Structure formats: structure tokens, C-alpha cells
Amino acid sequence: MIKVVFFAALREQLNCSELSLNSNDFTTVADIKQHLAGKDKQWQQVFANNALLSAVNHDMVNNEQTVKSGDEVAFFPPVTGG
């Protein structure tokens, strides 16, 4: 299984803070994004945003990052702390 978590505006737009995916179905972060974008129109719109950031196991990654069972994948908007 892969745990997927969402934060801030993204979590609110999707009305979802986390979900689980079968790790056998995905090789990269891009695969996960494509799958989630296919859920419905709202998810499609959210994942069409190029500014979206991704992290795997708490490290910022790009779309080509590979994923495996046990990973925690996160999607969130550009950060605004400080």
C-alpha cells in the first residue's frame, strides 16, 4: 500500500486528507497524479495545476520519483510559512 496525504488548500478542495493506493499499480509520482486526476472533475482540476508540490517520505520530489509499497506520498500547494 501507498499512503497519500493532502494539505492546506488542496485538502479542502478535494475534501480529502488521506487515502491508500495499491502500490502494484504505480511506478512513479506522475502515475499517482494521473490516477487521482481521473477520479472526477474536481480532482482533475486540482491536479492540472503545475504549481502543485509533491513529497515522498517527507522529501520534496519531482514527478519522475519512483514509489514503492510503504511510501508516504504527499501533495500540497507552494508553501507559505515564515
Add this chain to the structure above:
Amino acid sequence: MTKTTYPEISIQTDDFNLLDEVALLEYENDVDGAVVTFTGRVRNQNEGKQVTSLTLEHYPGMTEKSLSKIIAQAKERWNIGRVKVIHRVGELFIGDQIVFVGVTSKHRQDAFAANEFIMDYLKVQAPFWKKEANKDGVNWLDAKSSDKHKAATW
């Protein structure tokens, strides 16, 4: 290198006290002559709008990892002693302290530069998000391109 006897990173809802933090940076630290601190506070206005409050969200686990990496980079680039980063989360009001960065070094240049570097990188890499409340309602703040450009100058 100066031994740090307390955690370098704290994510907390509680306020912090500048003098207490300076005292910790200086405690049994006779090698560093410079102590540089930065405190960020909630402004009353943002982009022309009167702000009533901010709510800070973060990604527990990643926040600490991200800040650790930033601090490690600062230690590689400059000759610094102790580092402390505090970031508050939850609901904050006008004038409330949000963030603290404290750095010590033997001479001032290293502490000044490292402090600014840590703050600039925190702004663009650490997973915090601000939701602003103003008279029109609430909205998530957009990241500023000026912060991205500033971080890219290091």
C-alpha cells in the same frame, strides 16, 4: 563546534520568549561572540487588506526533516555554533510572533548570513501554509515569487 544541549527545531502552538531563546543560545557558550536573531510577526495588513487572524498548518514529520536539512546546509556553508528555529502553528492574531531563527557564531558575518539563509529557505521549502482571515472571509495565501527569487540568490 559548539555543543547544542537543546533541540534545534520546535514546532509549537505556544508563544516563545525572545530573551529565553537568547539565553539558551548563550548558555555555557563562551566561544561565540555573535548572536543573531530574527522574529517574524503577524502584520495587520496583507496586500492592502486588513488582516484579522492567520491560521498556520504544517506537515508534521516533513516540517522537521525539511528544517533539519536547511540547518545542515547552513552549517556546511558557514562557520556557525548554535542554531534554533521555532515556528508556531494554529491560529495567530495581529502582532503575534510566528517564527524565530537564532544563530550564533564566533564572528558576526557567519551568524548574519546563516540566519538570513535559514529564513529564506524556510520560506520556500518548509511545509507550512497560512490561511488568512480578513473582513471578506478566509483564504489560503499564495506563495510569493519574490520569496522564490530571494532564496535562489544563495
